[in-house]
Amino acid sequence: MPDADVLAALRTVNDPELHRDLVSLGMVERADRTQNAAFVKVNLTTPACPLKATIEADVRAAVLAVPGVNEVHIEFGATVRAPSSPPLPGVKHVVAIGSGKGGVGKSSVAANIAAALAKSGARVGLLDADVYGPSIAHMMGAGSERVSANEQRKMNPIERHGLRFLSMGNLMPAGQALVWRGPMLHSAIQQFLRDAAWGELDYLIVDLPPGTGDVQLSLAQTVTLTGAVIVTTPQDVALIDAARAVDMFRKASVPILGVVENMSYFVAPDTGVTYDIFGRGGASRLGGLSVLGEVPLDVEVRQDADAGMPSVLAHPQSAASRALTQIAENLAGRLSVQALTELPMVQ
Numbered sequence: 001m002p003d004a005d006v007l008a009a010l011r012t013v014n015d016p017e018l019h020r021d022l023v024s025l026g027m028v029e030r031a032d033r034t035q036n037a038a039f040v041k042v043n044l045t046t047p048a049c050p051l052k053a054t055i056e057a058d059v060r061a062a063v064l065a066v067p068g069v070n071e072v073h074i075e076f077g078a079t080v081r082a083p084s085s086p087p088l089p090g091v092k093h094v095v096a097i098g099s100g101k102g103g104v105g106k107s108s109v110a111a112n113i114a115a116a117l118a119k120s121g122a123r124v125g126l127l128d129a130d131v132y133g134p135s136i137a138h139m140m141g142a143g144s145e146r147v148s149a150n151e152q153r154k155m156n157p158i159e160r161h162g163l164r165f166l167s168m169g170n171l172m173p174a175g176q177a178l179v180w181r182g183p184m185l186h187s188a189i190q191q192f193l194r195d196a197a198w199g200e201l202d203y204l205i206v207d208l209p210p211g212t213g214d215v216q217l218s219l220a221q222t223v224t225l226t227g228a229v230i231v232t233t234p235q236d237v238a239l240i241d242a243a244r245a246v247d248m249f250r251k252a253s254v255p256i257l258g259v260v261e262n263m264s265y266f267v268a269p270d271t272g273v274t275y276d277i278f279g280r281g282g283a284s285r286l287g288g289l290s291v292l293g294e295v296p297l298d299v300e301v302r303q304d305a306d307a308g309m310p311s312v313l314a315h316p317q318s319a320a321s322r323a324l325t326q327i328a329e330n331l332a333g334r335l336s337v338q339a340l341t342e343l344p345m346v347q
């Protein structure tokens with residue numbers, strides 16, 4: 001039985017992003033008490049919650065203020081909230097990772113975001129929709145794997161590093177070029193989304209080809225994307241193209257969840273001096289969009305990708321990995337806010 005005083009205390013604790021209290025958000029699973037000890041379980045809206053430490057401190061302070069309580073035991077669970085109409089059966093969020101230009105690190109960012117979310121405990125899929133230049137298979141260390149079909153003749157995603165992924169790189173013989181026109185691309189995207197055994201997913205991350213072409217349109221027409229993330233480097237020539245990608249998503253009514261500035265700066269490992277090679281901070285000039293984070297140029301990001309393990313798993317303590325993990329958490333937080341602002345209050 002929940003204790004009325006503990007519950008009342010929790011009603012004073014707001015989720016820092018949603019600005020509503022934990023009780024009315026339906027996040028309190030347990031709020032009971034034995035004499036002087038209180039037991040609270042908070043069900044977060046994502047296991048990658050960027051504000052878990054703040055929530056924990058606020059809950060502790062509020063419950064310790066209840067007369068007679070001098071011990072608080074806090075437990076966390078997490079259930080990713082889906083929007084009112086999920087994009088695919090069993091899939092709560094589909095997030096596209098796009099860029100204006102090629103080579104800005106979009107696939108690297110997509111792979112690391114997916115890996116960081118999976119590491120936090122979320123169920124994650126990664127679709128390599130960059131059909132002309134698929135690199136996800138290689139970055140996940142499964143370049144030579146081939147996709148199999150299940151009994152229902154659906155494609156089985158490949159499992160690596162705690163997540164499931166599909167890439168044209170696992171369907172085509174290595175080194176062969178794909179020569180497809182729009183309609184074939186459209187049906188390939190549909191098959192990747194609908195004829196694959198993705199199973200239950202909290203997040204399906206889609207790595208798009210660079211630019212504003214057929215694949216982007218097909219994707220937006222096939223599923224209701226929860227949103228898009230734009231990856232750019234900070235220099236003007238990249239930002240001009242990134243602005244075009246932003247415009248395309250806006251025209252397709254896809255919410256932009258934020259911008260990632262990759263190759264933002266470089267810290268020389270021998271001297272510790274920071275160089276803003278491409279002009280750090282450029283992404284903040286992209287039409288008032290929020291910046292999810294800045295990732296430094298780091299040789300390990302490239303080496304880890306070539307070795308088949310995303311940096312957030314291979315070198316979690318590096319500055320680049322910490323930035324990428326924070327970006328994944330910020331994104332998960334954004335998705336929670338988007339899903340929860342649609343939900344009615346729990347009384």
Ligand SMILES: Nc1ncnc2c1ncn2[C@@H]1O[C@H](COP(=O)(O)OP(=O)(O)OP(=O)(O)O)[C@@H](O)[C@H]1O
Pocket residue numbers: 099101102103104105106107108109130133135209210262263295296297298299300301302303305306320
């Ligand atoms: N922060 C970084 N530090 C160092 N190297 C990076 C970083 N981000 C990406 N790279 C490297 O830059 C190269 C291009 O990255 P990636 O393939 O992710 O770009 P992309 O934008 O997806 O390219 P395209 O869309 O043209 O396929 C890769 O070799 C990758 O390992």
